[in-house]
Amino acid sequence: MNETLTKILSTSPTDPDVNLPRIGRSMARMRLMTGRRLIGRLAIQSAAPGLELSHLDVLDAVRRAEPAGEVTVGTIAEMLRIDPSRASRVVAEMVGRNVLRREASQADARRIVVVITDAGQALLAEIHAQKLAIISEIVSDWPGEDIERFATLFERFIGGYEAIFLSRDKDTPG
Template identity: 30%
Template sequence: MPDRETSIATIQRELTAFARRARHKASQLHPDLSLVTYSILDLITERGGCRAADVAAHFMLDKSTVSRQVTALEKLGLLRRETDPEDQRGQILLATEAGLTLLREANEQRRLSFSARFTAWSDEDVARFADYLARYGAED
């Protein structure tokens, strides 16, 4: 069994490779869509809409970075702004129908890709991997 430092180095290498593949896949979904813009659109949709400040806090990004990404999503016709009903000065970001369609198609592509990658894995291995990823994600 490898020592802890070797295992951590392997995890770091594999997660970095995973992130690179994710960035590449995002660009395949839409030529003008980065992993950041895709992730922002996904979060906004998951939450049923939210403010830019919520996006910045969630991803630990500067508000100006989020503003640029939101503007890019708007120009692509994937995102729209509505007045916040709880605070007329604020805006809620919402996916457009085109944005929702793109996300549905992307999620199906990802599901098929993951299913193919795990074909040779047992159900127990897949469940264990899912548990480990959830546990790792919960540490933040």
């Protein structure tokens, strides 16, 4: 028996030498699909023709930052790692489309903050619905136990991934 076949036959289903590369390959495939921004494109087609993916990025940044306090263009630029002038242009476009609005800060009236409008909330809801519809279609033939186990393990994996990234990323404060 040749060496490769012997190794394949002697590996167990829990062998990290087999499974870790499988995870890596699956991550690469997912990165390619995510890079194509399939969910965002579908949401734009159905809910907001004329918007661009960068608009959705800004909207999502505002949504994620709002719980921590007031959101400024600087906050958005930092979160998306883009130039503040680019963030300002995209915010201005979204204000013009009534997805975001600018208002005076409650803490410092000299500062302008960015807030999601009702139309922006509706767009976020549509994006969320698109995402859930796609996930639902993917797992439609999975047993409920598999969905529950995958959700638990995927959350754990992503949490570990984020923790390692944050501990090693030189551009992340703290």
